[in-house]
Amino acid sequence: MEKPKIALYWCASCGGCEEAVVDLAEDILTVVEKVDIVFWPVALDFKREDVEKLKDGEILATFINGAVRLSEQEDMVKLLRRKSKLVIAFGACAHMGGVPGLANSQTKQKIFDYYYHTGPIVYNPEKKIPDPEFTKKQGFELPEFYEDVRALDQVIDVDYYIPGCAPPPNVVKNAVLTLLSGNLPPKGKVLASDKALCEECDLNKTKPAEGIKIKEIKRYYEPEKVDPEKCLLLQGLPCLGPVTRGGCNALCIKGNMPCTGCFGPVDGVKDYGAAALSFIASIIDSNDENEIKNIIEKGIPDPIGLFYMYSLPKSLLFRKIIKEE
């Protein structure tokens, strides 16, 4: 019998998700034994034409990481969608927009100004910027840089999601084995735990029965002062475990680092940041308007950065509104 075909592709991402595939270590051999990789730009020498030659739906599953920012990325993912039975958004950027998605709090113009003109290491006395007309004369086309960053399912239909920044090896392995088993979960499922991170966190048992109340939200810059034996929320660190999907075995918390929410929300939540905001606000220990304002002012200088670190494009508001000057 012919082995099922698999493809991997990357869009606006850092490459960490590709690393996550390699992180499977010897387990990757079990996977490779069962499948035929037909396209993987980062590791194998296949070209776009090789994908085009395939029949529609010939690829069993395509794993795409990274958010979508360029017309070329949109074009490629649409092609891969056509050629694949299943498309899996791999990693936080494809899943929710990820860290590149934070660019939705800027305009394209501001980003171009910084990278081509005002950035501290930029030397561009002739004020040159990428010019599609010029490159056309040289015989190739520059992709268009869109105004906004989008998550994969805002561009194409996505069947499953593998969350994480980057997805840890156990999550990837379980997800791939589930897909290969032929016993497919319902469409749209996020292939990790269905419970919140606290459920699997070792520090969960240190939470007091009467709940958590904090007078101060600390910013994370003194890791050596963190007590590794006590729930980080009790220590005033804004750990987003209570609203974040589990599956990573609390890796960051084991390293004294509060959860920043790369696995996204649990099922049923429309807006991750709103859920996170709601729970952080409700544990603030004050009923006085001015005191609450003070705690927020000191502890949360950048709400988008804290609550939407990985999910700004998938938020209900999608992007920051910037009035033209």
Place this chain on the structure above:
Amino acid sequence: MEKNFEPKIIGIFCNWCTYAAADLAGVSRMQYSPNIRIIRVMCSGRIHPEFILYAFKNGADGVLIGGCHPGDCHYIEGNYKNLRRYLLLKKLLKQFGIEEERLRLEWISASEADKFVKVVNEFTETIRKLGPIPLKKEA
């Protein structure tokens, strides 16, 4: 800005105080701005920030939250939870480029029909001046 802009306002009110005040205003045949669409919840502590963002996403130009006066909550401290969420959400909205004034919290007790009418009229005028919300839809 369009000349005939009529703001769409969503009011989310708690069952025990502000909703009752709206009821009293109605029964007393008081006149107030028709731009508000009222949603009743059992307690202002039930109002998840997601509801408010969802309203803005779906075309609301302003959201008015109403709850019991501090200390009067039917469920003891639901309104305080709402207050904390409201203050933090305001900060988030500001960062999103949405004018803070588009979200307003008022404590209105069941007997304060006058205050209810005044707040609704005032809020409608504020939003009318701000104009429609320029949210961008994805893709």
